[in-house]
Amino acid sequence: MREHDYRLVLPHLTFVLAKEFGFCYGVDGAVQIAYETCRRFPDKRKFITTEIIHNPRVNLKLREMGVEFLSGQYSTGKTLADISAEDVVILPAFGARLPELEALTEKGCILVDTTCASVMNVWKRVEQYAREKPRPSSTASTSTRRPRRPARVVAYPGAHHLVVLDKAQTQIVCDYIRNGGDRRDFLATFRHAHSPGFDPDLHLSRLGVANQTTMLSSESQAIAVMLQQALVDRYGPAEGAARFRNFDTICSATQERQDAMLRLAEEKPDLILVLGGYNSSNTNHLAEMAHQHAPTFHICEPACIRSRDEIHHKPVGGKEAVVSRDWFPQGPVKIGLTAGASTPDRVVEDAIVRLARLCGIEAIPLPDSDASISA
Numbered sequence: 031m032r033e034h035d036y037r038l039v040l041p042h043l044t045f046v047l048a049k050e051f052g053f054c055y056g057v058d059g060a061v062q063i064a065y066e067t068c069r070r071f072p073d074k075r076k077f078i079t080t081e082i083i084h085n086p087r088v089n090l091k092l093r094e095m096g097v098e099f100l101s102g103q104y105s106t107g108k109t110l111a112d113i114s115a116e117d118v119v120i121l122p123a124f125g126a127r128l129p130e131l132e133a134l135t136e137k138g139c140i141l142v143d144t145t146c147a148s149v150m151n152v153w154k155r156v157e158q159y160a161r162e163k164p165r166p167s168s169t170a171s172t173s174t175r176r177p178r179r180p181a182r183v184v185a186y187p188g189a190h191h192l193v194v195l196d197k198a199q200t201q202i203v204c205d206y207i208r209n210g211g212d213r214r215d216f217l218a219t220f221r222h223a224h225s226p227g228f229d230p231d232l233h234l235s236r237l238g239v240a241n242q243t244t245m246l247s248s249e250s251q252a253i254a255v256m257l258q259q260a261l262v263d264r265y266g267p268a269e270g271a272a273r274f275r276n277f278d279t280i281c282s283a284t285q286e287r288q289d290a291m292l293r294l295a296e297e298k299p300d301l302i303l304v305l306g307g308y309n310s311s312n313t314n315h316l317a318e319m320a321h322q323h324a325p326t327f328h329i330c331e332p333a334c335i336r337s338r339d340e341i342h343h344k345p346v347g348g349k350e351a352v353v354s355r356d357w358f359p360q361g362p363v364k365i366g367l368t369a370g371a372s373t374p375d376r377v378v379e380d381a382i383v384r385l386a387r388l389c390g391i392e393a394i395p396l397p398d399s400d401a402s403i404s405a
């Protein structure tokens with residue numbers, strides 16, 4: 031399909047692939063390093079702190095290769111307390127939490143760090159800002175979940191962080207910057223989302239904004255503009271601008287997949303399938319974008335497509351997966367397809383084959399060849 035303008039035309043069924051989808055450089059590198067670690071240390075106990083990437087096939091394969099998970103749904107019950115200096119511990123693509131890293135370093139075990147360079151870049155930018163800026167100052171992080179290492183800024187005296195999840199939470203921060211407010215209410219709203227000792231009366235006067243690398247680009251930009259405007263309203267144009275810094279840390283892979291999603295929408299598909307883990311931030315954001323253009327189904331595996339009548343999927347904005355009926359349109363259907371950064375190409379291929387089979391297509395002809403894939 032890549033060689034044929036990312037499309038596959040079958041009787042009454044057309045697939046159009048996003049021009050950037052699936053495995054990103056960070057995930058690809060992490061998975062290769064993890065497999066290589068298993069080969070290099072056949073006689074050692076091997077652990078990983080949590081999912082290497084948000085894909086069940088890859089995590090289950092690692093488990094089959096003898097890697098034990100210290101947390102998450104693949105956990106075998108072992109914890110950090112079980113690790114000895116003889117063991118090998120892999121850190122996943124999205125990084126490890128700082129306390130975990132410190133505990134593992136202290137144990138002296140062999141650490142294999144697969145953290146993506148773009149994730150490290152966020153930490154570096156935030157740390158540099160925390161080092162340089164006059165006090166008091168804060169870093170506001172945007173995140174769909176609790177980020178792994180915002181606490182690194184507290185290594186610098188007087189530097190703090192606050193995590194906002196979306197524009198609604200950002201508005202609360204902006205209101206406080208402009209007008210002040212009830213300090214206790216503010217801290218209660220953001221409990222578990224700020225550094226120890228954070229005081230909104232002191233630490234919102236100077237801000238740097240860093241994004242989780244996989245955030246929705248448009249939303250992250252809007253959040254930065256909102257915060258900068260609040261500082262300008264409070265301190266005036268020159269002073270307000272000087273008190274603000276935006277790091278724009280969305281990674282290039284996320285940006286490319288989001289741009290490709292918009293181009294896919296221009297094809298006006300009858301529906302869009304988004305493949306990827308339900309807990310994958312970048313996949314959820316792709317589904318959010320797709321949903322604005324066509325009926326969208328975010329599935330984690332091809333098997334979620336149960337029949338032309340029934341699909342198991344996570345609705346956009348929902349927390350749990352649900353089963354929907356009558357999801358597949360009648361007549362000739364154009365299906366847009368994309369996949370999050372943790373999804374192997376094979377999963378996308380399997381979804382195409384499964385859908386073709388459900389539409390009664392027995393064999394998918396391979397272009398420029400007499401061969402076909404049996405559906």
Ligand code: SF4
Binds near residue numbers: 149371
């Ligand atoms: S989505 Fe971006 S930050 Fe995350 S692993 Fe891939 S390249 Fe790295």
